[in-house]
Amino acid sequence: MPEIRPRCPLCTGEMKKNGKRNARTRWRCKNTTCGISEQTHRPDITAKRHFTYFHNHVTGIYPITECARLMKVSTRTVYRYFEPLWLIEIPNNPDKHRIHDQIFIDGTYTAAGCLLIASTPDHVLCWHWCKQETTHSYTQLLSKLAAPLCVVLDGGQGAQAAIKKLWPSTLIQRCLIHAQRVVRRYVTSRPRTEAGREIYNLALELTSRETVQQARKWAVDLHKYGLKHHDFLNEKTPLPPEINRTGKR
Known part of the structure; x- marks a missing residue:
């Protein structure tokens, strides 16, 4: 492979090596009437470094002080080097023809807004920035992917509506952790009633079911719970006659 030689910036003629300075090669123009000498700059190598x-810093390998030590500059200089790199847009172009067996979707709220993420058990597929978890936002996220066999979500109505609109034949699975949290929200972690304690124990058993037989047994236990506490679950507190439908006396 021939050596890449720079051209003279003044007469565009050929240049030849002319020693080194500060461990960098100097070049001199071969044209005797020009004879300009300079050192070439490689901003691409600097940017790559x-x-x-x-x-390494954003992935948790090096703290900012370690980067400054390895780069032999101050931490303020490192911050200055890194400032434009935060604006680099990460590629977000998933394969629309690849069908996944199962994907997970969820939203995370940050100071910059809500970040919707679609992922598999192994890696992130795509994401979408929005203000809130709405049907339109989830439609923008899921339209980048092919219809999977199953989608696991936290139970948000916006996500369910988007899935039914885009992928009507895709199965929807409620996240077991979120299901446990909903039960704990209503009965607390220390239920006072027998029905509350039993349903909370059933909720805790959700994440320990790993086989189809265990899942079937859990469904049977839930059915037995509904039969046992049928009357208790159907109890309702009637409003006093002096309170109308609007809640005002």
Whole structure:
């Protein structure tokens, strides 16, 4: 492979090596009437070096002080090097023709807004920034993917509506952790009633079911719970006659 030689910035003629300075090669123009001498600059190599340390920093390998030590600069200089790198847009172009058996979708609220994420058990597929978890936002997220066999979500109405609109034949699975949290929200972690204690124990058993037989047994136990406490669950507190439908006396 021939050596890549720079051209003279003044007469665009060929240049030849002319020693080194500060461990960098100097070049001199072969044209005797010009004879300009300079050192070439490689901003691409510098940018690659900065991005390598930036990637190590954001992925948790090096703290900012370690980056400064390895780069032999101050921490303020490292922050200055890293400032434009935060604006690099990460590629978000998933394969629309790849069908996954199961994907997980959820939203995370940050200071910059709500970040919707679609992922598999192994890696993130795509994401979408929005203000709230709405049907439109989830539609923008899921439209980038092919219809999977099953979607696991936290139970948000916006996500369910988007899935039924885009993927009507896809199964919807409620996240077991979120199901446990809903039960704990209503009965607390120390229920006072017998029915509350039993349903909370059933909720805790959700995440320990790993086989189809165990899942069937859990469904049978839930059915038995409904039969046992049928009357208790159907109890209702009637409003006094002096309170109308609007809640005002």
